[in-house]
Amino acid sequence: MDEYKGGHFDAALKTMNDFVGTYKHDNNRARAKKIAIAAEIAQVLPAAGRHLPSTASGGGISVKVSNDSPDEVEILCTGPVTGSFTPKACGGCTAYANDLAAQVSACKDSSRNYPQKTISLPAGTRGR
Known part of the structure; x- marks a missing residue:
């Protein structure tokens, strides 16, 4: 989440996707998926990344x-x-x-x- 908050959307996308792939039963998996989607959008439209989803x-x-x-x-x-x-x-x-x-x-x-x-x-x- 620090990568996302810092505007490093490419790194946040990779980190969140890695988390989702590794921790298939973690309670934070759904949140990580949402952050990955938001990071992917923010790579193209940085204003979309002003707030965590x-x-x-x-x-x-x-x-x-x-x-x-x-x-x-x-x-x-x-x-x-x-x-x-x-x-x-x-x-x-x-x-x-x-x-x-x-x-x-x-x-x-x-x-x-x-x-x-x-x-x-x-x-x-x-x-x-």
Whole structure:
């Protein structure tokens, strides 16, 4: 946790992943997983690493993520709640074109039910 608090997110990620892999039955394993996720995000967005993730598991805002990609996509989130999930690939969908104007839908069938996951998050706060 000192590595994370010190802004050394790459080291914190490795330490937490090592802990999770080594101590499979430890009571702190779930917390270590959350810190590893937050550290991975903070490597790209350092502002996301200003606070250690809480032990909260959910809240009051439902967010639905649909995957219209031919690949599984890992979703990482951190803030008042930290976690990850991986919506399955969309069978029959194709990759998006590189042209943003052409990115209407990767799937040829607009009536398709995409693989999706709904998560519950607490309301955030401005400026945090």
